[in-house]
Amino acid sequence: MLKVEEQQPVQFSAALIEKAEEIVKRYPEGKQKSALLPILHEVQAELGWLSPNAMDKIAEFLSIEPIEVYEVASFYSMYFLKPQGKYVLEVCRTGPCCLVGAEKLMDHLEKSLGVKENEVTSDGLFSWRGVECLAACGYGPVLQIGPEYTFYENLNEQKVDDLIQDLRKK
Ligand code: FES
Numbered sequence: 001m002l003k004v005e006e007q008q009p010v011q012f013s014a015a016l017i018e019k020a021e022e023i024v025k026r027y028p029e030g031k032q033k034s035a036l037l038p039i040l041h042e043v044q045a046e047l048g049w050l051s052p053n054a055m056d057k058i059a060e061f062l063s064i065e066p067i068e069v070y071e072v073a074s075f076y077s078m079y080f081l082k083p084q085g086k087y088v089l090e091v092c093r094t095g096p097c098c099l100v101g102a103e104k105l106m107d108h109l110e111k112s113l114g115v116k117e118n119e120v121t122s123d124g125l126f127s128w129r130g131v132e133c134l135a136a137c138g139y140g141p142v143l144q145i146g147p148e149y150t151f152y153e154n155l156n157e158q159k160v161d162d163l164i165q166d167l168r169k170k
Helices: 014-024 032-047 052-062 066-075 095-099 102-113 157-169
Strands: 087-092 126-131 143-146 150-152
Touching (some): 014 052, 032 052, 032 066, 052 066, 095 102, 102 126, 143 157
Parallel strands (some): 087 126
Antiparallel strands (some): 087 143, 143 150
16 A cells, blocks of 8 residues: 555656656667666656656656566665655665674664664655665775765764764755
8 A cells, every 4th residue: 555655646847858858869769768767867856756656657758667667666776766855874784884883873873863774854854774885895884875975984973973963954
């Protein structure tokens, strides 16, 4: 059963549609499905996440089946299938980062933000989650903050608290 926010009708802006049409033109005629990944990014950037209705609308736009959109969107971790906070703190939870404290950092985020992984704080500002290797294994623990994907290395609890404070002030 879908939650209310997951059933909201979706409207793409004129700018988004224009951008999507431009992306489709990069590919040979009949190969419009190739535009799916960049269009998913654009839609997520505008709406904050990819609701079922948004994915259905993308399928309609590309003249493909909705399942083809769901398969791709659910495969890649950079696509959000649930509403997220304005800032998404993604902590690397792969082995080398765990050896230097990534799990402690995720416990700390849960306590300091007061929400579990993939939940959104009541002010709508933050969510956090563990992700696989962020390719900075020698500099852990590391995290990136979406939607711009700013990257932070050699973290500890105090540095993460400072980051959160800075984001709150924005
Ligand atoms: S293991 Fe954390 S960045 Fe590679």
